[in-house]
Amino acid sequence: MSAVIQQIEMGKANSYLIEAKNGYILVDAGMPDQVDIVSRFLSKKNADLEDIILIIITHVHYDHVGSLAALKEKTNAEVLVHKKEKELLENGKTEFPEGTVFISKIISKLSNLISESKFKAVTPDITVDDYYDLKQYGIKGEIIHTPGHTGGSISVIINGEDIICGDTLFNFMPHSVYPPFANNKDELIESWQKIKSYNCKRFYPGHGSIFTEEKFIKTLEKKLQ
Ligand SMILES: [Zn+2]
Numbered sequence: 001m002s003a004v005i006q007q008i009e010m011g012k013a014n015s016y017l018i019e020a021k022n023g024y025i026l027v028d029a030g031m032p033d034q035v036d037i038v039s040r041f042l043s044k045k046n047a048d049l050e051d052i053i054l055i056i057i058t059h060v061h062y063d064h065v066g067s068l069a070a071l072k073e074k075t076n077a078e079v080l081v082h083k084k085e086k087e088l089l090e091n092g093k094t095e096f097p098e099g100t101v102f103i104s105k106i107i108s109k110l111s112n113l114i115s116e117s118k119f120k121a122v123t124p125d126i127t128v129d130d131y132y133d134l135k136q137y138g139i140k141g142e143i144i145h146t147p148g149h150t151g152g153s154i155s156v157i158i159n160g161e162d163i164i165c166g167d168t169l170f171n172f173m174p175h176s177v178y179p180p181f182a183n184n185k186d187e188l189i190e191s192w193q194k195i196k197s198y199n200c201k202r203f204y205p206g207h208g209s210i211f212t213e214e215k216f217i218k219t220l221e222k223k224l225q
Pocket residue numbers: 013061063064167206207
């Protein structure tokens with residue numbers, strides 16, 4: 001029961017499709033008007049939107065929930081989110097996260113001044129806390145709470161060695177996977193240490209391409225110095 005993970009490029013952020021026993025699990029739901037991207041991706045596998053049985057939201061930011069309302073309507077899938085982000089999802093808006101370095105601090109301040117990040121509100125079906133097992137979907141999968149980027153950020157570990165980590169890690173730079181935005185930097189590093197304890201081999205970030213354990217460990221060691 002080794003589940004396969006595939007990356008779907010949604011323009012700004014990545015979504016991931018996991019093959020489960022009775023259908024597909026989608027992780028994150030892109031920007032608005034991106035349902036067609038998911039639908040086209042599925043049709044290449046001779047599947048359609050109705051084959052999605054669960055949508056996991058790594059965290060409630062507009063670039064990860066933009067097409068969630070439309071996808072939920074077309075798939076009938078259950079939506080899973082951390083309990084700390086349930087209200088944000090139901091209200092349909094979030095604040096731009098805080099910057100972690102000089103330039104992103106400015107971007108964050110400006111973004112919050114200019115506009116609110118709005119999206120179509122969704123009522124989740126499942127809320128999780130510290131840990132959630134995905135065995136009922138016929139896969140070896142677990143969800144862990146990894147706060148820092150936001151208070152209710154979660155990561156999905158598949159087969160004990162692949163981790164879909166949302167914006168807890170960013171793969172934009174050649175030598176670092178530290179996110180440019182995080183509401184709580186201390187919590188973020190605690191979550192990184194928690195992730196390290198799982199010894200995952202491959203990392204599937206919300207932004208950028210898939211990377212290996214080595215790059216994660218190197219960035220963590222630098223941050224701990
Ligand atoms: Zn993002």
